[in-house]
Amino acid sequence: SKAAAAEQRSRGQNAVVSVQCSTTPPVELEACSGTRDWYPEEFRLQRWLYEKFRATARATGFEEYDAPVLERQELYKRKAGEEITQQMYAFVDQDGVEVTLRPEMTPTLARMVLGRAQSMMLPLKWFSIPQCWRFETTQRGRKREHYQWNMDIIGCKSVSAETELLFAVCEFFKSIGITSADVGIKVNSRKVMASVLDSYGITAEKFAPVCIVMDKLDKIGADAVKAELVDTQGLPAETAAKIVECLACKTVSDLEALCGEGADQTGIDELKRLFELAEDYGYGDWLIFDASVVRGLAYYTGIVFEGFDRAGELRAICGGGRYDRLLSLYGAVTEVPACGFGFGDCVIVELLKDKGLLPELPKSIEFVVAAFNEGMQGKAMKAASMIRAGGSDVDMLLEPKKKVASTFDYANRIGARYIVFVAPQEWENDMVRIKDLRADYTDKDEEKQLDVKLSDLGRV
Numbered sequence: 001s002k003a004a005a006a007e008q009r010s011r012g013q014n015a016v017v018s019v020q021c022s023t024t025p026p027v028e029l030e031a032c033s034g035t036r037d038w039y040p041e042e043f044r045l046q047r048w049l050y051e052k053f054r055a056t057a058r059a060t061g062f063e064e065y066d067a068p069v070l071e072r073q074e075l076y077k078r079k080a081g082e083e084i085t086q087q088m089y090a091f092v093d094q095d096g097v098e099v100t101l102r103p104e105m106t107p108t109l110a111r112m113v114l115g116r117a118q119s120m121m122l123p124l125k126w127f128s129i130p131q132c133w134r135f136e137t138t139q140r141g142r143k144r145e146h147y148q149w150n151m152d153i154i155g156c157k158s159v160s161a162e163t164e165l166l167f168a169v170c171e172f173f174k175s176i177g178i179t180s181a182d183v184g185i186k187v188n189s190r191k192v193m194a195s196v197l198d199s200y201g202i203t204a205e206k207f208a209p210v211c212i213v214m215d216k217l218d219k220i221g222a223d224a225v226k227a228e229l230v231d232t233q234g235l236p237a238e239t240a241a242k243i244v245e246c247l248a249c250k251t252v253s254d255l256e257a258l259c260g261e262g263a264d265q266t267g268i269d270e271l272k273r274l275f276e277l278a279e280d281y282g283y284g285d286w287l288i289f290d291a292s293v294v295r296g297l298a299y300y301t302g303i304v305f306e307g308f309d310r311a312g313e314l315r316a317i318c319g320g321g322r323y324d325r326l327l328s329l330y331g332a333v334t335e336v337p338a339c340g341f342g343f344g345d346c347v348i349v350e351l352l353k354d355k356g357l358l359p360e361l362p363k364s365i366e367f368v369v370a371a372f373n374e375g376m377q378g379k380a381m382k383a384a385s386m387i388r389a390g391g392s393d394v395d396m397l398l399e400p401k402k403k404v405a406s407t408f409d410y411a412n413r414i415g416a417r418y419i420v421f422v423a424p425q426e427w428e429n430d431m432v433r434i435k436d437l438r439a440d441y442t443d444k445d446e447e448k449q450l451d452v453k454l455s456d457l458g459r460v
């Protein structure tokens, strides 16, 4: 600001040249509504989060993939009343193609796997951190984009796949300091829910839309869910009441008791097996059975789960499940078992803030190289090149400062550890002077600096 520049001049230092902007700029300077700019300071945190996602994916043998943010709308044509398909950032492009910014990544994954079906060796363990979009009306004031870590296993019908995904979720939480005291993962099975609802007369084609309504329980409450089941799904009131009741089951056995006579046991067996394997895997304390979890995506067919903060202050942190019929919906000639989860970049940051676990990520660099004057600039650049050749990061001071104090100010501002001064006197002896800015030396100046031979710069 003008005041800061004047203040610095008054301190006898060159003002840091800063940008001045008109109070009535000709272009909007804010990002589009519902979207976020990532300035370097904010992006350091975002990149830290992505690196934690990637480290967990790498540790569990997942490969990274990516795809265009732009997809054809047909990929999401599902008639189950999901919010995600009703809020697509969709348009018709200049070729008349009905396209959309992707609202989620799983359909893209399915498209890609089928796109090279012959060459796919199953099981696939793939992950990605795509930006996903929704067109929220501005008055809802919610975000229209987020980055969502996706992890999927394609081609494994065993509940070991879900167990592996849940291991990765817990590992990620632990890697950022979150414990099972902070967060739990609710687990349920749509396969079992389908069996219970079948006994209530809910047919297979009605099941997905009914799940989308059941998934709203936390948001709109039991009465509104019952009303919506009656009004939009045409269910008798007593059936709607029984459905809401079954969501309150506290144990797998309670839910099992609601399955019809002679109902298929597979879903129950899978749930029990998952809890057993989780104990062996060492994360059983993170899991809790919760019959109210059905998730809000139409294509889930089996185990479903969602991460939640035990303080109950935040929305779901992550979620996922099995979707065995999605690839055959897109053209696979047989059912291809699949399961996965999505983990957004927003709620987790709110949780880290609440827990005081946000990392300190100051701007930092190892070296700044400063020429004594314009005449030494070329030699300073040569020195910078030699230090970089040795694998160290160097910020080259582009315009030599008139006062040494200003060079120190610049070095501190960019978080440099060492200043390399390139001056005529030392250069004559093939040397440069390196000062350690983090040295907690005694006040003897000579220890704070070292004259280093040019030939050693590749090894500093």
Ligand SMILES: Nc1ccc(Br)nc1
Pocket: 084, 103, 104, 132, 133, 134, 143, 144, 145, 146
């Ligand atoms: N599906 C979706 C996309 C974007 C945001 Br923000 N939230 C959910």
